[in-house]
Amino acid sequence: MQDPAIQEAFVRLVSEHRGMLYKVCRLYCFSEADRQDLFQEIVFQLWRSYPGFRGEARISTWLYRIALNTAISGLRKQRGLITTVEPDRLPTELQDIQYPAEKEEQVQLLYAAIDKLTEVEKALTMLYLDDRSYNEMEEILGISQNNLRVKMNRIREKLRKITQADVYGIGKS
């Protein structure tokens, strides 16, 4: 697929949705090197699937499916503590953005809470936080809306407990 117009459209697409891609990488990988690997793989999968995208599904549904499938079900190895090879520099900087102190604390709290969820719960939480409808969640994840609602209630409760424990030290010895 070397058509410059297609390439241009694809680059625009990735640029427009880089925030979502960044968040998926942040949620599913702990180290920066892993995030860069995952970002590269998601972009690669998007590029491979791009010619087949006929617009039958919403672009956001298509993007979430590929990003989450790559992050969750891909046979990926998380890097160990020792990294000997530095990945190539990537087009979108994936380093954590530095916020003012107060906001940084909130962001850390948010990620710390989400990091304690399972991979499936992380996907659901991300879709919920991104204001996706239950209808679209069903199209992305392939599970019934009833099941989604039950799971969301459980996640809501779990996050409440996690954040209470993190903020007030409840449940910590």
Next chain:
Amino acid sequence: MELESLKYIWHSLEVPPDVEYDRRALLALLEKKSQAPIARMRRNLIGEGILLFVAYIPAILIFLLGFNGRLAAVSWLFILLLVFFFAYYYRKYRLLSKMQCPTCELRSNLARQVHTLRRYTRFYLLTGTGMIPLAYIAAYFIIRWKLPAVNPTPWLILLIPITIGMYYINASYVNRLYGRHIKKLQDLLQELDSE
């Protein structure tokens, strides 16, 4: 903290700034090969297949054309093995190609991976184990045909324990390679389905 409060923080997160965005680097990225393990396994499979072909063809020609044709049977054995390996690699490649569907729903993609990975490991195990008795039997007939004075029957007695041993070695190897990943995928599927 309520989920709605987390949503507020989530929405306030900034995307990586535009200044870091490099269009040329992204285009260069598209030219690269996927580093995902399945893509790498497929490339390795093609490499192994080519290597085998390159190694077997001269051997086949030497035994077919050399030694005044007396060892032509060996070259036929090699041809048989080459056909077997071709079928073996082709089947594995097809299974690897069908393993992922990134544009599908998460649940159906996971189910597809579990199903295909199970078929892949079963095939790996059966061919890895079956190859030993097949090679033994082929060698038995060639020896009986070419060297009638030698009695290869005692070799066949060893065939059963060797095949059983190979089965367990292969099963343990396949489990070490893919067992944990299959378990992880099954757990994810179970979590998606449970209410």
